[in-house]
Amino acid sequence: xxxxxxxxxxxxxxxxxxxxxxxxxxxxxxxxxxxxxxxxxxxxxxxxxxxxxxxxxxxxxxxxxxxxxxxxxxxxxxxxxxxxxxxxxxxxxxxxxxxxxxxxxxxxxxxxxxxxxxxxxxxxxxxxxxx
Amino acid sequence: xxxxxxxxxxxxxxxxxxxxxxxxxxxxxxxxxxxxxxxxxxxxxxxxxxxxxxxxxxxxxxxxxx
Numbered sequence: 001x002x003x004x005x006x007x008x009x010x011x012x013x014x015x016x017x018x019x020x021x022x023x024x025x026x027x028x029x030x031x032x033x034x035x036x037x038x039x040x041x042x043x044x045x046x047x048x049x050x051x052x053x054x055x056x057x058x059x060x061x062x063x064x065x066x067x068x069x070x071x072x073x074x075x076x077x078x079x080x081x082x083x084x085x086x087x088x089x090x091x092x093x094x095x096x097x098x099x100x101x102x103x104x105x106x107x108x109x110x111x112x113x114x115x116x117x118x119x120x121x122x123x124x125x126x127x128x129x130x131x
Numbered sequence: 132x133x134x135x136x137x138x139x140x141x142x143x144x145x146x147x148x149x150x151x152x153x154x155x156x157x158x159x160x161x162x163x164x165x166x167x168x169x170x171x172x173x174x175x176x177x178x179x180x181x182x183x184x185x186x187x188x189x190x191x192x193x194x195x196x197x
Contacts, residue, residue, distance in 0.1 A: 097144025125139040
């Protein structure tokens with residue numbers, strides 16, 4: 001049994017952008033509700049609940065549900081130790097942050113009616129928005 | 132022309148934002164929008180450009196019927 005880890009310092013403020021980022025990572029099916037129960041890979045209900053849940057059937061047979069609990073600051077991920085270690089080669093949260101960041105840039109560009117220019121500078125992505 | 136440069140580091144998922152071309156606290160509006168979507172930043176710095184004051188000069192227009 002893998003324990004769940006909660007990352008309070010990792011907050012996704014905007015629900016729509018978070019759902020878009022999850023879809024980018026290959027998880028378009030996200031259950032939404034209040035205090036949704038989380039289940040482990042054996043089908044066992046865990047004590048944690050969340051407002052956004054990716055069910056383990058969408059992740060993998062050995063995986064547990066992944067949740068995002070709503071706080072005053074935004075959505076905080078709840079992910080099992082196992083999935084944190086194995087999902088996307090252990091980079092699930094990092095890739096989710098990057099995908100979310102790209103959607104933030106898109107949202108800012110749209111709101112400002114700006115034009116974005118994207119370049120890759122070494123290992124980083126630079127997006128310049130003029131408006 | 133105002134410009135925002137976003138830098139995303141795929142190795143960490145970190146996002147940095149740099150606003151240029153807006154003198155004075157007008158860039159606070161952009162910062163506010165970013166905070167709305169990203170939450171409170173880990174670090175926030177005001178550049179020299181931020182501290183510039185926008186000079187407003189009174190303009191005198193000739194009267195149309197003058």
